Amino acid sequence: MNNLEYIKERFSQLPTVNEQNGLGVIRQKAFDALNKMGIPTTRHEEWKYTRIGSFFNKEYKYHTAGTFSEADLAPVRLPAYEQANELFYINGHYSPELSVIRSKGLTVQSLQEASKNEYKDIVSKHLGHSSNYLKDGIIALSTAFVQDGVFVHIKKGQIIEHPIYIYNITDARQANVLAQPRTLVYVGENAQVKFVETFNTLGNQESFTNRVIEIVVEKDAITEYYKLQTDASHASQVATTHIQQIGKCVTHTVTVSLNEGLVRNNLNIVLDEEYCEAHLYGIYLQHGQSHIDNHTVVDHAKPHCESNELYKGMLDDQSTGVFNGKIFVRQDAQKTNAYQSNKNVLLSEGASVNTKPQLEIFADDVKCSHGCTIGRLDEESLFYLRSRGITEATAKSLLLHGFAVDILEQIKLAPIREYVDKLISERLEFDLA
């Protein structure tokens, strides 16, 4: 039985529409959408350069439990975790036993529960908005199993000092694993919070992660979100981050992709109230046979909002990259400022990147700019460094590290910034001075 058939069978075994809460309906709807649309192929415009069909022709275990000792988890823990809230997902399943909640005003519970208790209005109002922007079977697949998801609530006015680390771990020690961690985050009015999300596959079997996190941000709140992708070559993922800014607020996201396998990122930001601000940054270093696809959407739905987007990439060996950046400026959204830029350096003959800015502007009084570049390392810069006695290999590392610096600087959590700098430097075989 292939993966998709297996998943559908798993779905049919679950109680669905009869559940006494809102999740049943949304799940059945998503399941119907999945059946109708199927897993996207490269004929799908949004999936033209990223092929995931083959992952669904294999056999995977879905949603099996994994057991980990403290020692198993030690290598995946992020720096300064002693000072962080830690949320663990094992094979897509939230693990309250492993997770550590340190901060007041931070509530984590299952979506199942939240859809019935005092949070049920928030859940029913905000769950599943990502599917308004992602019309494909992959997002539907996640939503069809949304009852396994987690609800994270940040209380109004609360400053969450300890960052929230989210570990997505797949246990591929025994079998191939499909994991679908799902999260709905609600950041209350005037609250502040920082998220760091990582992905790790333990074991040598294959893993496929279909991650969806939806973040709703209220008035005057500030949300930072850092996504670090360093998973192994036998691990692939589609990672969707959907941010809905429903009050005048600020969000700041940085996506770091040092994956060895295939990664497709969807980052949607909806500026749904006047005077919202969104900053989106990304850095990707690819080598070997790895593949990175960053699809971003910034939807300026209301006037006076500002968005700033900069993604930078370096591709070596036979690696491939995709950048697709959509900006919508709706008819209402006058006085919009929207900037987008994507810069790529190709380091080998075999590496390639497809980049496509896509602006759709329906308002007339706006400032928008976009640009993309694909180039090689600048020969003159290389010669300049070499003429000072620096070997060619070191000179290349210095230039590439320099290329990454303005994105690194956007990681405002110092221990995470230093950690990412170390990872990038290692990848570039660059000795941090």
Next chain:
Amino acid sequence: MLSIHNLHASIDEKRILKGINLEIKPGEVHAIMGPNGSGKSTLASVLAGREDYTVTDGSVTFNGKDLLELSPEERAGEGLFLAFQYPVEIPGLSTTNFIKTAVNEVRKYRGEEALDAVAFLKLMKEKMAMTNIDQTLLSRSLNEGFSGGEKKRNEVFQMAMLQPKLAILDETDSGLDIDAIRIVANGVNKLRSKDNAVLLVTHYQRLLDYIVPDVIHVLYNGQIVKSGPKELALELEERGYDFIKEQFKAEA
């Protein structure tokens, strides 16, 4: 120290240098002057190892080594330094980190231990004072947003840090006002010694008021057509390059 014999070089099939002969001994300062397009910067580039140029004939030895066989970084390791006419801006790399890497790579090439943080800082402080350069400039990304004068001062600072045996200054005076020229020249003069040599490439005589050369060579049409003492510069300043051109035509 440097011995150039019958050097021919071209770029994209175009012949630029057509038989250069030049000897530079330790302690000497040579100036190469000449009209635009005569091949001055090409000569500097070929010596530093810029790969755009192809050497088609001739030889260059530097302290007994075949210079043309060496990579740009090896030439720097051997003690050759080129101050760029247009120093490159490198975003995201601070001048301090850059020069630290350069100093230690050169030391490594020479089989010396890397400088530790304390020793490096001491050396840097000393050379900063010598070349009149500010700490804030060095903390910034290499040459990024620097003024013309700041870039050239940074070149002289790098030269001071690397302590080359032969420094080639490629039109270091171009685009600088008189105060900036004075500062840059001052830095270069402080670095002169009986053991090292300087090759100045310049279009104008002005720089030579501040860095006084032992010999002046006039480069025209890819060859050194005239060599003489420092007074030659004054003659050139007065009469322009036309008399060289005419003389050259007459001889041809």
